[in-house]
Amino acid sequence: MLLKHFNDKDxxxxxxxxxxxxxxxxxxxxxxxxxxxxxxxxxxxVPPQIIFEAGxxxxxxxxxxxxxxxxxxxESKLKDFCSELTKFSETKNLAREILESFIRYRKKHFQLSYNRKILPLGLKTAIMGVL
Structure with a gap:
C-alpha cells in the first residue's frame, strides 16, 4: 500500500x-x-443556505x-462549487474571486525588484535564489 500527498497537479x-x-x-x-x-x-x-446548497x-x-x-x-470539486455559485446572483462575485485565487495560487512566475530593475524569475530560479 502506498500513501502519497500531492502539492501540484503536474x-x-x-x-x-x-x-x-x-x-x-x-x-x-x-x-x-x-x-x-x-x-x-x-x-x-451571502446567505448560508446558498453556500450549503452549492456545497x-x-x-x-x-x-x-x-x-x-x-x-x-x-480542486475539481471546488471548481464545480464555483459553477454552482454562479447560478445565484448574490454569489457570482464570490465564485469569480475563488477562481482568481486559484489562478494566483498556481502562479509560477515571480518578479523581484533589484537596483531599480525588475528581474523576472521562474519557480526554479526563485527557489535557487532563496537557497
Missing part, C-alpha cells in the same frame, strides 16, 4: 500516467482531483460560524 498527472497507466488525455482531465484545498473567507452578505450539489465540505466560511474539497 506531479499528480505524472503519477497517474506513469504509475497507474492512465491514458494521458484522461490523466490531464483528472489531474485537478488529486489536490485538496481549504478556502476560508468572511462574508456576511451539497458539488460534494464539498462546508463549515459556517457567524459569517465565517471554510470550504474543503479537491
Amino acid at each position: 506531479i499528480f498527472y505524472k503519477f497517474l500516467k506513469e504509475r497507474i497507466g492512465i491514458f494521458f488525455k484522461e490523466a490531464e482531465q483528472r489531474a485537478f482531483e488529486g489536490i485538496f484545498h481549504c478556502i476560508y473567507f468572511k462574508d456576511f452578505s 451539497r450539489k458539488s460534494c464539498v465540505s462546508v463549515f459556517f460560524n457567524d459569517g465565517n466560511y471554510a470550504i474543503c474539497g479537491s
Whole structure:
C-alpha cells in the first residue's frame, strides 16, 4: 500500500500516467482531483443556505460560524462549487474571486525588484535564489 500527498497537479498527472497507466488525455482531465484545498473567507452578505446548497450539489465540505466560511474539497470539486455559485446572483462575485485565487495560487512566475530593475524569475530560479 502506498500513501502519497500531492502539492501540484503536474506531479499528480505524472503519477497517474506513469504509475497507474492512465491514458494521458484522461490523466490531464483528472489531474485537478488529486489536490485538496481549504478556502476560508468572511462574508456576511451571502446567505448560508446558498453556500450549503452549492456545497451539497458539488460534494464539498462546508463549515459556517457567524459569517465565517471554510470550504474543503479537491480542486475539481471546488471548481464545480464555483459553477454552482454562479447560478445565484448574490454569489457570482464570490465564485469569480475563488477562481482568481486559484489562478494566483498556481502562479509560477515571480518578479523581484533589484537596483531599480525588475528581474523576472521562474519557480526554479526563485527557489535557487532563496537557497
